[in-house]
Amino acid sequence: RKEVEQDPGPFNVPEGATVAFNCTYSNSASQSFFWYRQDCRKEPKLLMSVYSSGNEDGRFTAQLNRASQYISLLIRDSKLSDSATYLCVVKITSGTYKYIFGTGTRLKVLA
């Protein structure tokens, strides 16, 4: 079983739609959580960190459920420019610090 699992998609949604992605993790030493965005043939860039109380940044909302070991990302009012791959990342503390990446969920926002 992968340490971090995501639905690969693609999620094809019309402009203006609301879309949600989930990510599950298995390592109990997981300490910090992030969503990254990766455009085609580019490097991943931080979209947002995920805090225990949940957090919002404009149209994006991230939530963490430690009991069930999953994090989620909600995108409201989707734009064409939101089309990308969204990577779930878990930081593990076990002696040193490692970041474990999901394989990503592809989103296509259609006009």
Added chain:
Amino acid sequence: DVKVTQSSRYLVKRTGEKVFLECVQDMDHENMFWYRQDPGLGLRLIYFSYDVKMKEKGDIPEGYSVSREKKERFSLILESASTNQTSMYLCASSFYGNRNYEQYFGPGTRLTVT
């Protein structure tokens, strides 16, 4: 703004050649990482370093070595390149510690081994 730079965007090498990939960061980050990214497999950690001259194996270190002589620079070495090392190589850096420190990535090096 954090900046992570990589020595080449595209590289073509022959089987058996020694290949050096360099990464430099300008934010005084303690941690530096090398990943490769392949379709369907996501990012896989090759090596990481949490201090100068320190290195730790990641999940797929075979066929690679690293060097960290200065805090800002982390080099990945392919001792004898093989075709299965054709991939996108991504360098990243972060602060050390158990706070919510994110990673910052360089633009990547697309390596083709023929």
